[in-house]
Amino acid sequence: MKKDESFMTNLTKFYMLTLLREEPRHGYDIMKELGARLGKKPSAGQIYPLLKKMQGLGYVTRSADGKKKTYKLTAEGKAFAMNMMDRFSRILDASVRQRLVKCACCGCEVYSGSVRQRLGSRTFSFCCTSCAAGFDGR
Numbered sequence: 001m002k003k004d005e006s007f008m009t010n011l012t013k014f015y016m017l018t019l020l021r022e023e024p025r026h027g028y029d030i031m032k033e034l035g036a037r038l039g040k041k042p043s044a045g046q047i048y049p050l051l052k053k054m055q056g057l058g059y060v061t062r063s064a065d066g067k068k069k070t071y072k073l074t075a076e077g078k079a080f081a082m083n084m085m086d087r088f089s090r091i092l093d094a095s096v097r098q099r100l101v102k103c104a105c106c107g108c109e110v111y112s113g114s115v116r117q118r119l120g121s122r123t124f125s126f127c128c129t130s131c132a133a134g135f136d137g138r
């Protein structure tokens with residue numbers, strides 16, 4: 001089956017995929033969970049067409065227990081979810097890396113809260129005040 005990810009156009013959709021990866025869920029549960037986690041409840045019009053699309057692609061199966069329908073990722077759908085998450089984490093990783101500051105003393109990388117200190121005409125960044133205090137500019 002060819003990979004079709006063109007429907008992955010926003011974070012809500014991506015998040016829905018991660019929810020289904022955790023466990024099979026009812027459509028209503030998906031909406032409720034998305035609302036809780038993203039702070040904005042999506043409409044049925046956003047969720048059901050997407051579930052249908054994913055069913056059509058073979059990523060999701062639907063089973064009925066009583067009145068409620070449960071959606072479950074297929075093996076293909078799980079592989080797709082893994083692939084999407086992998087790519088997403090690489091994007092995140094790249095943006096985190098851009099923010100990292102290397103300590104001039106010990107070389108460890110700091111995401112936020114680095115200590116900056118001027119030495120002569122240069123400014124250096126450090127992971128902590130003791131690194132800053134023990135650094136002589138070399």
Ligand SMILES: [Zn+2]
Pocket residue numbers: 103104105106107108126127128131
């Ligand atoms: Zn350090």
